[in-house]
Amino acid sequence: MSLGTGVPVTFPAHDPAGWRQLPKSYTPLDPARVSALMAKEWERYAKTTPGSADHAARSVKTLPLGVTSSFQYWDPYPMGVQSARGAYVTDCDGRQVLDLSMGFGAMLVGHLNPTVVAKVKDFLDDIGTLFVTPSPISTDVAERFKARFGVDMLRFTNSGTESTMYAVRAARAYTGRKQIIKIEGGYHGGYDGLSVSVKPGIDEIGPADDPIPQVPFDVEAGVVHTVAYNDLGQMERKLAAHAKDVACVVMEPVIENLGIVLPDAGYVAGVRKLCDDHNVLLIFDEVKTGLTAGAHGAAARLGVKPDLITLAKSIGGGLPLAAFGGTEEVMQVVVDNRMAHFGTYNGNPLCMAAALAVDEVATEQALAAAEQVNDNAMEAMDTIIREYELPAHTVGFGVKGAVTWSPTPIRNYRDYKLVTDFHVAELG
Template sequence: MTDATTAVPTPVTWPAHDPATYRVVPESSAPLDEARVASLLAAEWERFEKQTPESGAHHSRALGSLPLGVPSSFQHWDPYPVAITSAQGAWLTDVDGRRVLDLSMGFGAMLAGHLNPTVIAAVSKALETGTLFVTPSPSATDAAERFQRRFGLDQLRFANSGTEATMYALRTARAFTNRKAIIKIEGGYHGGYDALQVSVKPSVAEAGPEEAPTPVTPFEVEAGTVHVVPYNDLDRLGQLFAEHGSEVACVFMEPVLENIGIVVPDAGYLAAVRAMCDANGALLVFDEVKTGLTAGPQGASQRLGVKPDLVALAKSIGGGLPLAAFGGTAEVMACITDQRMPHFGTYNGNPLVMAAAVAVDEIATDEALAAAETLNVGALEQMNAIIAANQLPAHTVGFGVKGAVTWAPTPVRNYRDYKRTDFGVAELSWLWGVNRGVLTPPGLDEQWLVSLAHTADDMGILVEEFRELAAALRA
């Protein structure tokens, strides 16, 4: 093993990242002691089980009725997840009575904060007039007009989940182009629709060459023709268009990948993807389920300066209620008007979520989101100093109100880079926070979200537990 005290210069030959995003890579780093990481991780799992006995007991009960003991599989981790009983603002309370700082915030669904008073007041008022009409209502039109203005959409339709929004966006793209094949990003996640389940965190052993990935399709999925391309790789995208351009309905992608930490685009990358789509008669579809308002007041596409033909939205637009939408240009959305792409849904535009949507539009002001982003950048910059002082093989990435420490000494620009990160220390970093009352999403691609309810003191808790981890790693 390399001596952990020997600094290793970090190469500086990677392309510049889009200036609308945040990434800071230290000039040098030193390897971590793997034995030390393993020892700390074992101790932290022991500490976790001692601190959370009631969560363990709840999990044993839940296994009897829920597969894996959870309502959604991403909520599960071994030996069991923390079970939450209540939430307020930026804080959770678990079944063991611990107060936990929520920096997961539903991947953005809780951007407004838990029990935001403006959202609660709007939904409570809506409860007085009806929960579901299943007919047109001025409340849905009001919400649609607000999102139309905010996100620069000619028209949009509401749905109930990110999976619905991405599914219908893809179906619309196929109907408009009269083509079936799609191109998606390797490692990208877009919900549960079959065509978008291809190569979601695939095994590298199955995924073929790094420069020309092989699509990996789960057995239970009937996907159709899906071509897979590395993120930030214009050469491979050009090759796929050259070979299959007349068959491709769309490039379907997150503008900033947020399923594998945070992976930001190279400068000029998204504009070049837009140009390639135009040149080949394909649509560009942005999945902004995880970005949306977390990227800024008008979403990622406007912040990054690249306009897609269609966009899928969810999470941050609903104030904690199940709301999604998809929309785009009038020409493309005409597919719904003329029934080339029928779109239905009993709960679409129901008055409860429309009330929440209007409340979110009112509170997610430029000033409020800028203040939250300032808190995020402040935390990232403090973590940069900790990384540099301890020569950690890590770097920070951010976009809007989301941030991450990525455990690699060089930038992660695509899925294969992500697979080369240090998952052992990533697990330790996440668990270290959980044991000190800071919850980020479970998994090995830690990312946090600063909501409108978080304070500078809250972010100071995140920074200080990271400082303690750095000291422990170098002890």
């Protein structure tokens, strides 16, 4: 493509497991026009959501920001939801709204999926809600996940944050080292050790070729090194300098908290080789990918096997289920008590019921059909982008897709911050 200079510009090819279509040409948008349209949309929002406004005024008196998780808040107030079914939510004003987020993949099989509801009801009626003992039910789910995601052993948790925390602890126990390497801009939940350089200001993180970790004041992270995504040279330099003290590299194989950022062709395999060369464990955070990437997750789709993997969201049918697992050799740290893992609600029957239902629903055929729907949507949006020469492109992985408001690919966090038109993205 040309960036308006008439000189063709090329970018590294993305991994063929993902989707990305860049515009051949584009016309810059008028910022004043975008602002005017944005003002009209906010005016329309205020007129059509008085119930959400009333709810926000009530909830803010008890819940900080009026929400149960800070990402749910936006100014002037977020839409409040009273119920959901299938692909739609019903807001506090009785409007049915198409849910294009689906809990970032947690609702992969849909709100109130009948198979999930029936299985959970069966357990409520006849099985139980909590045993706090071993159970054939949790063993059944574990065996299914083992087969699906290619791990030797796994343990259940209740959130993605717990899973990434325990995966890092397992890596530390196995290697006898403490330090971590993570991707700049990567989000891995609320665990202190990974709450570093999540979405920092560009002026806080040093030069692009040698990032400085940004640690919030309220976080006690230990020693964490950050590297740019899609930069094997940077990863190699960091490992060469610090591998003797590094337990693990933690990364989303496909970044999904910056829109969708695809790996370059060969990048993930290159990280795997570097970790092997330096005797450092590789952890894939698949909390947001998981089944949304395909029937066996992103690792299988990309053809790269990590030492440890974390799962959540898509595996639980909307119930709070997560897991971490990996090779038998690494997971032996739990067996011999080099790492303690506890949790009253781990593997509770209701979450296991939902997992069994998701396993039944999320077949290869069903996920392939869902991915085709996503591909069709991406193609339709590409048609609009080309017709109107918009400075945007589509990107997708599995059943997830996004429009990124940049005519050039986003390959790492600094690209995301520096070239994305967030003003237009908010309007979109």
